Amino acid sequence: MRVLVGGAALVVALGTGALVASVRGWGSPNVVVDVVNAAEVSIVATELTIETCGAVTRITSDAIASNESRRFAFPVCGEGGYRLRVTFSDGREITSGGAYVEGGYRISERVSRERIDTRSEWYRL
Numbered sequence: 001m002r003v004l005v006g007g008a009a010l011v012v013a014l015g016t017g018a019l020v021a022s023v024r025g026w027g028s029p030n031v032v033v034d035v036v037n038a039a040e041v042s043i044v045a046t047e048l049t050i051e052t053c054g055a056v057t058r059i060t061s062d063a064i065a066s067n068e069s070r071r072f073a074f075p076v077c078g079e080g081g082y083r084l085r086v087t088f089s090d091g092r093e094i095t096s097g098g099a100y101v102e103g104g105y106r107i108s109e110r111v112s113r114e115r116i117d118t119r120s121e122w123y124r125l
Contacts, residue, residue, distance in 0.1 A: 029075045029103040035061075035084065036069040039113045045087040048072055052080025076103055084109050084116060 037043050046061040057074070064070050074082075084096040096116040099107060106121040 029077065030073050031076055031080075031082075031101045031103065031105045031107070033072045033074075033082070033084075033107045033109060034069050035064065035072065035086070035109045035111060037064045037066055038110050039088065040066055041113070042066060042089045043086045043111065044089050046070065047085045048074070048082050049085070050074055050076075050080060050082045052076040052078075076101060078102065084111075086111055086116070088113070 033048065035043075035046055043064040044062075046064060048059045050057045050059065053076075059072055059074060061070050061072070079100065079102045081098055081100050083098040085093060086095075087093045092113075094111070094114075094116060096109060096118060099118055099120070101107065108119040108121065110117040110119065
């Protein structure tokens with residue numbers, strides 16, 4: 001009887017762990033980056049420059065209104081990095097300092113008129 005209860009508890013624990021890992025994206029080759037426009041003006045162009053597996057890829061987006069956001073998802077092979085560049089409606093551009101990423105990372109980029117603040121949420125429950 002003890003073996004049966006212990007086995008059931010083990011199955012429940014492993015199942016719960018697998019569910020949490022799946023929901024959080026752990027083990028996923030994808031990186032998710034949320035770009036939040038916290039500036040009082042619109043962003044008219046957004047460009048993520050991604051480096052992974054010895055290759056450089058660019059993802060672009062159209063306008064992001066003030067107080068709105070856009071989600072980008074891209075695969076990395078093990079690890080990589082990216083840099084964010086935005087252009088505001090008045091023509092001003094700012095670029096992030098870049099970020100190191102691995103598959104499963106979730107990043108929030110908060111864009112203000114003066115800078116881009118990066119917040120990593122990787123492997124957070």
